[in-house]
Each structure stands twice: as C-alpha cells, then as structure tokens.
Amino acid sequence: MAEKQELAVRDKKELVSKEEKTVPGRHYVPYADIYETDDALTVVMEMPGVEKKDISVALENDVLRVEGRIDFTKYEGMEPVYTEYNVGHYARSFALSSKIDQDKISAQIADGVLTLTLPKAKQAQPRRIAIG
Amino acid sequence: MALMDPFDALSSLQQALDAFRASDWLAAGPSGGGGYPPLNVFRKGDDFVIVAEVPGIKKSDLEVQVKGNSIRLAGTKSVTYPDKASLHRRERLGGRFDRAVTLPVEIDANGVKAECRDGVLALFLPRAERDKPKSIPVA
Numbered sequence: 177m178a179e180k181q182e183l184a185v186r187d188k189k190e191l192v193s194k195e196e197k198t199v200p201g202r203h204y205v206p207y208a209d210i211y212e213t214d215d216a217l218t219v220v221m222e223m224p225g226v227e228k229k230d231i232s233v234a235l236e237n238d239v240l241r242v243e244g245r246i247d248f249t250k251y252e253g254m255e256p257v258y259t260e261y262n263v264g265h266y267a268r269s270f271a272l273s274s275k276i277d278q279d280k281i282s283a284q285i286a287d288g289v290l291t292l293t294l295p296k297a298k299q300a301q302p303r304r305i306a307i308g
Numbered sequence: 309m310a311l312m313d314p315f316d317a318l319s320s321l322q323q324a325l326d327a328f329r330a331s332d333w334l335a336a337g338p339s340g341g342g343g344y345p346p347l348n349v350f351r352k353g354d355d356f357v358i359v360a361e362v363p364g365i366k367k368s369d370l371e372v373q374v375k376g377n378s379i380r381l382a383g384t385k386s387v388t389y390p391d392k393a394s395l396h397r398r399e400r401l402g403g404r405f406d407r408a409v410t411l412p413v414e415i416d417a418n419g420v421k422a423e424c425r426d427g428v429l430a431l432f433l434p435r436a437e438r439d440k441p442k443s444i445p446v447a
Contacts, residue, residue, distance in 0.1 A: 181403035183344040183385060201318035209400045211393035218393070222400060224361035224427035248321050254350035254357060258333040259325045261346040261361065264318070288363035288427015 185260075191267050202264040206244070206290075210270070215301055217276065217294045223266045224288035231290060235278055241269040244290065275299065334409055343407035345381065345429070354440050356413065356433040363427035364400065370424060372431065374417045379431065382406040414439035 191203040206221040219240070223231070226244035234241045244266040251263075275297040284291045325348065334349060345360040358379065362370065365385045373380040387402035389395065414436035421432040 181401075183401060183403035183405040185344050185346050186401075202322055207399040207401075208397060209387070209389070209395070210397040211389055211395045213390060213393045217396075220400065222363040222427070224363040227426055248318055251321055251350075254352050256324050256328040256348060257351050257356075258331050258349040259328045260330065260348060262322055262325045264322060285426075287366060287424075288361070 188261060193267070202262065203267045204264050205268050206266045208268065215296055217272070217296065219270065219292040219294065221266075221268065221290045221292075222288060223290055225263065226266065226285070226288065226290075228285050231283070231285065233281065233283055233292060235272075235276065235281065238272045239269055240272055240292075240294070241267075242290070242292070243267045333412065344405040345407070347409070354435045356411065356415070356435065358431040358433065360429045361427060362424070362429050365427070367424050370429065372422045374415070374420045376417070377411045377413065377415050378408055379411070379433075380406070380408040381429075
C-alpha cells in the first residue's frame, strides 16, 4: 500500500526559467499533481511556507502561471547551524490543453498545499452520444 | 537598523543556508541526517529552532516527541485523489515517516514549543539553563 511506504527525501528542484530574473535569489519548482474529472482540471501544488496572500495565479493564452512567495523576514535573527534544504519562492507554469472557464477558477490553500480547480468550459466537457 | 533590501535578503539567506548544508553540527548519533522531513536548524540567541517542511501533513497526523536532547518527528502524509479522476501528473508522494535527531546541546524539554503553519513545522527549543555559556569577567 502506498500509505505504508516510507517517505523519501527529494532535493528541491530549482526553477530554470526562459527569462532571467532581474532580482537575485533562487526560485523552486513546486511538486504538482494534476488530475482531470469530467467537469474540471485540478492542479495541486506543494508550496510550504507560502501564505494565502502571497500566491498569484494567472491564466493567459492557455498558460497557467502560479507563483508563491515566501516571507523570509521570519528568518531574521536566525543563524543557521545545520541545513538540509534551501528556501525560496516557488514558480511554475503549465500549458493547458483543454478549454477552461477562466472566470470560475478557484483556489484553496491548506497546510502549504495549493489546490486550483479549473472548471472546463461547457464545450470541452464530454458529451454522451446516444446510439440510436 | 537600516532598511534591508528584501531581494538581497533572500539571496543572502539562501547563501547562508547553503553554507551550512549538512554541516557536522548534527552528525553525532546514529540518526544523523538525511531522513524525512528535511530540516534546518537555527540558532536564535541562546535558543535553537528546528524548521521542517511538511506540506500537506495535517497537525493531527504529526507527532513530536522530546526526550532529553533527542527530538522525534513522526507521522503520515496522505495524498489522495477523487475516485473518478484521471491522473495527468503525479509528483507528490505520500507515506509515513519517523525521524529522530539528537542535538549536541542540552535543551529544556519542558519548554519546547511546536508550531505548524502553512506546511512548515517550527520547533522552538530553549537551551537548558545549565548549558548556556557564561561570560567570565576578566579581572
């Protein structure tokens, strides 16, 4: 069973972007699950440390772009003595193939996991064809 | 204090975190480094703070134990999908974890506080009074 499996550590993947950032600092690619149901596409992304107010989601030309910024002022006055991972903002974009009803995109965040529900536009939903 | 440029602050934090990547501070003991969840240890004044990223793990599925100067983090991360969904991408992993680390400093076990917010667990570990460095006045 998957639930019984021991969790392994994975190194964070650094974002390799087409454009260079004008500000220093690394961005990371959040781990994502994407699944599709009859009426919606759901994107689930892990962005630990990102607060609700620091997330931006944009959909333009069928490209979904998600950014999550971490508030690193929390690290002020903290001196590292031993580290296993680095922190940085998160960014990832996806080219969407199915038509999405942009006005109905909804987002939820809980325990550092962002869930985006992208409802499919009416014409993109599967229709059952009756066989006469 | 002068205002810090927030962008510079991020890259200097990242550099500082890199510099202490798997330093030998925690190497003592069989637990060592490398288990899940990955963690960072900071010094804050006299005290220590352990920070771990635990996205998608509910507080109720997380167990924190302190014994002497050992900390144990255990729990389960569940990743579920709706029954009728077709999966396009599956990168998030679920499973159980159990990790113990032994700190090279004495901590006050009764004063340990744990906080879990936005998928980040922070453990505040006050250094035991008897372990704190004392300054000796030079006569």
